[in-house]
Amino acid sequence: AQKVTQAQTEISxxxxxxxxxxxxxxxxxxxxxxxxxxxPPSGELVFxxxxxxxxxxxxxxxxxSWNFQKSTSSFNFTITASQVVDSAVYFCALSEIGTGNxxxxxxxxxxxxxx
Amino acid sequence: xxxxxQSPRHEVTEMGQEVTLRCxxxxxxxxxxxxxxxxxxxxxxxxxxxxxxxxxxxxxxxxRFSAKMPNASFSTLKIQPSEPRDSAVYFCASSLDGGxxxxxxxxxxxxxxxx
Numbered sequence: 001a002q003k004v005t006q007a008q009t010e011i012s013x014x015x016x017x018x019x020x021x022x023x024x025x026x027x028x029x030x031x032x033x034x035x036x037x038x039x040p041p042s043g044e045l046v047f048x049x050x051x052x053x054x055x056x057x058x059x060x061x062x063x064x065s066w067n068f069q070k071s072t073s074s075f076n077f078t079i080t081a082s083q084v085v086d087s088a089v090y091f092c093a094l095s096e097i098g099t100g101n102x103x104x105x106x107x108x109x110x111x112x113x114x115x
Numbered sequence: 116x117x118x119x120x121q122s123p124r125h126e127v128t129e130m131g132q133e134v135t136l137r138c139x140x141x142x143x144x145x146x147x148x149x150x151x152x153x154x155x156x157x158x159x160x161x162x163x164x165x166x167x168x169x170x171x172x173x174x175x176x177x178x179r180f181s182a183k184m185p186n187a188s189f190s191t192l193k194i195q196p197s198e199p200r201d202s203a204v205y206f207c208a209s210s211l212d213g214g215x216x217x218x219x220x221x222x223x224x225x226x227x228x229x230x
Contacts, residue, residue: 032215033215033216035218037221043204043223043224043226044221044222044223044224045206045208045221046221047218047219047220047221050216050217050218052216091158095215095216096215097215097216102160102163102171102215103148103160103215103219105157105158105160107157108157108158
C-alpha cells in the first residue's frame with residue numbers, strides 16, 4: 001500500500017493565484033516525520049520543510065505554508081501568490097521512527113505557474 | 116559545505132557495459148541513500164547505509180546492481196552489465212544520522228542513458 005499519496009498529478013495555475021498541494025499519508029507509528037521537497041526543472045531535489053508528528057502547528061515561510069492535520073493524516077502545502085519560479089514537481093515524504101532513516105516518497109505533483 | 120557531490124553528472128553507455136556512479140556525502144552525515152527516478156516509477160529507494168553499513172537493499176532491482184560504501188566519505192553504485200531499462204536519473208542523498216527525523220540532502224543526480 002502506498003504510504004504517501006499525492007492525488008494531484010499535475011496542476012496549472014495562473015501567476016499570483018494561490019495553490020494547495022495535497023499530501024495524505026498512512027502510518028501506524030505514533031512518532032513519524034513528514035517532509036516536502038521541491039524538484040525544479042533543473043532536476044535537483046530541494047528540501048523545504050520537516051514536521052514531526054507531535055507538532056501540529058501550521059507553519060508559514062514567506063509565500064509557503066503547511067497545514068498538518070493528524071485527524072485526516074494530511075500534510076498539505078499552500079503557495080500564496082504563485083510565481084513562475086514555483087513551477088516544479090513537489091514531493092511529500094514520510095519517515096517512520098520504526099524504520100530508521102527510510103523515506104517514503106509520494107509520486108509528486110507537477111505544478112506549472114503560467115505567467 | 117559543498118553539499119552532496121555526485122559524478123558523473125551525465126553518462127551515456129552501451130548495453131552490456133559496466134557503469135559506476137559515485138557519491139560523496141556531506142561531511143559529518145552518517146546515512147547515505149541511493150535513489151532512482153524514472154517517469155514510470157517515480158522516485159525509488161535502492162539502498163541505504165548507516166555508518167557505512169548497508170541497512171536495506173531491498174530496493175535494488177537485481178543482481179546487476181551493487182553498492183558499496185568503503186568509508187564515510189564515498190559510495191559507489193555499480194551496474195554490470197547495464198541494460199537500456201536502467202536509463203534513469205540516479206540520486207544520492209545523505210542525512211545526519213539514523214532515526215528518521217533528519218531531512219535528506221540530495222545530490223544533483225547522475226543522468227544515465229543506456230543505448
